[in-house]
Amino acid sequence: MLAEVVERAHTLKLLKFISGSDLEAANCLLTANRHLVNAKIFLTIERRPLHSAITEGSLEMVDELLSYMSEEDVKIQDEGGRTALHFAAMSPGNTKIAESLIRKNKELLTIPDDQGKYIPLVFACQTGHKDITHYLYKETTPAYLLCPENQNQAASVVIECVRSKLFGIKQIYDLKLTHVYAHELLLLISKSIAALNVDEIRQSSVVEAIINASERGMTEFIVEIIKTNPDLLISIDKNSRTICHIAVAYRQEKLFSLINGHDAVKYYFLDFTDNYGNNMLHLAGQLEPTSQLKLDQISGAALQMQRELQWFKEIESIVPPAFKEYKNSFGATPYEAFDQSHANLIKEGEKWMKDIAQSSTIVGTLIITIMFAALFTVPGGYNQDTGIPLLLSKKLFKLFIISDAISLFASSTSVLIFVGILTSRYSKDDFLTSLPKKLIIGLSALFISIATMMVAFSSTVIILLKGQLEIVIPIVLLATIPICLFVWLQFPLLVTITMSTYGPGIFDRKVRKWL
CATH class of the missing domain: 1.25.40 (Serine Threonine Protein Phosphatase 5, Tetratricopeptide repeat)
Structure with missing residues (x-):
């Protein structure tokens, strides 16, 4: 009786040291009483010190306990048949702990519990902890999951991943060394589902997994499952x-x-x-x-x-x-x-379009003003007798005139288009092609006007500072900054609108027969 009291006192101390992460005290106690590392720490359930340390999430304490344990000791299971790795799989942020456990004994990866007969990987999928699921999936060998006697484990992994919304079949493909392993895994799952009777299908999570896969657009999963089990098409x-x-x-x-x-x-x-x-x-x-x-x-x-x-x-x-x-x-x-x-979305869309149109109209108007004035104050001046520009025969002067005119016309076009956007009626059907088309034309014209304005400016600088390259080159390079800014800030929007309006569309018209 006295021995039992002393033993329980030691166990309570160890439990307290684990809870408080007191490594030094735990080390002293285990050095003097090495058998305590495998002792039951609760009266009614089969939990061991290692299980408790994992639940506490203390990596240092887990490593300390593992140093006193053999490979067989680590495989000790609780009353539900769960090993230390099962406990690590159920708690978030325990990837490092799982690594320590697997280094000690890799067999933990394939030991199932007594209730669901699930390996730790399935537990991780069920609880939805992404990091440790990725790690355990990587460590659990393809040979094990693809083995016919383990098909239930493989099926459970995929179904629980879908149900917990961890990742889809595509991500499962990415986790494996090759696409072949993942595809074989999916085919194996499909065949195992085909072997179930109607009651087993109803009791399992197969239909739920198909529904979740549909919500997430996991076409690979749905195609392979339904090809083998066409009666699940109407899930x-x-x-x-x-x-x-x-x-x-x-x-x-x-x-x-x-x-x-x-x-x-x-x-x-x-x-x-x-x-x-x-x-x-x-x-x-x-x-x-x-x-x-x-x-x-x-x-x-x-x-x-x-x-x-x-x-x-x-x-x-x-x-x-x-x-x-x-x-x-x-x-x-x-x-x-x-x-x-869509009443609110129409209002938000109207505001979004008008904001872009208003700001772009201001920019376009400024460009019109500048380029119109520049056309009558040409570089080099005019011949006082004939009124003809003195540099009319110069190529750079011709470039100035052409780029100035293009900029003026393009900016005028963009302003008129944006005014059209501001005065649109904004019915729902306008958002399909009418408004996007106007925005495409307006932004394109504005981009052309900015680019040609900078060309006109650069040609003027070269004419005025002919031969002074140390001044001309930096100024011309600086003139490209507005163009680059427009491309960086607005061009992605222009490309997106163009592809959305005139691109191939979001729906695939060339789907091959799959069922």
């Missing part, structure tokens, strides 16, 4: 939305293109409505938090509105005519739903 979420409806609601254009480009597949989904009576066109017309996340990746409210119109027009082109006037549970047609959901 429905809690709101009675199919994967096609989810693709529209979450604005996942790649997944939508995959379905829309396959005529035999897309007609499965057209007549579905969700719990709120929304058909596919309603979902395209609704601006919800689910679609806002994808929309926030586009800069500028006007371009966001353009993207929303592109989605709505695309869905409008494929739904049956009757669906266009169909009312949802709130009594709204798709067009009414679009107007209601």
Whole structure:
């Protein structure tokens, strides 16, 4: 009895030292009582000092305890069959601890627990801790995950990653040494799902994983799973939305293109409505938090509105005519739903366009004033008798005249275009092509006017300071700064608008048959 009291007193001390990260005291106690390193530290559960140190997140204490333990000691499991690496996988910021554990005994990577029969990697995926998941995924060998007897582990890894929104199949591909391993892993998962019966499918997270993959646009995962399990094509979420409806609601254009480009597949989904009576066109017309996340990746409210119109027009082109006037549970047609959901975005888009137009109009007006005046105060002056410029025969003078005229005409054009933008009516359809087209022309003309203004300025400097290269060269180089600034600040916007309006579009029209 006395021995048990003394033993418990030592255990309580060790537990206190672990909790307080007192390395020196723990070292003294373990030196005198080495067996305590594997002692039970709680009365009702099978936890060991190492498990407690990991839960505390103390790397130094973990390393101290490991120095007293053998490789077999580290494999000790708690009442649920969880090893020290399972505990490390469940807590954030424990990657360094996991590294220490694996250095001590690499077998920890493949020891499953007693309840779910899951290895530590699956635990990490379930808890959603990205860093340690990446590390354990890298350390767990492809040979183990691709082994037929471990197919449940492989399936659990992918499904839990999708469910926890850690990363998709593409990221899983990137984590592996080769794409082949990841693809084999996915095929193995597909085959293991195909071997499940209906009840097992319902009890598992397969449908949930497909729904989550649809929300995130993980086309590789969806294609491989459904190719092997075509009965999962009509997977429905809690709101009675199919994967096609989810693709529209979450604005996942790649997944939508995959379905829309396959005529035999897309007609499965057209007549579905969700719990709120929304058909596919309603979902395209609704601006919800689910679609806002994808929309926030586009800069500028006007371009966001353009993207929303592109989605709505695309869905409008494929739904049956009757669906266009169909009312949802709130009594709204798709067009009414679009107007209601996008009222604020239209106002923001109008403000965004007007702000750009106003500032650009000011710049354009200044350029018009400068270039008009410069045309009548030419370098070298005029012949007093004939009124003809003295340097008329010089090539640089001709360059000055041409660039001045181009700058004047281009700036005048840009100002007129921007005035047109300011006076537009800003109906929703204007954001599709009319307003972006005007903005493209206006910004392009403004860029040409700035560039040619600098050419006119440089040619004048060269004429006036002929031969003085030590002055001419720095001035000409400085003249390129406004052009470079415009390219840096405005050219990306110009390219984005041009590609969004006249580019190939966000929807892939050349999808190959996959089912």
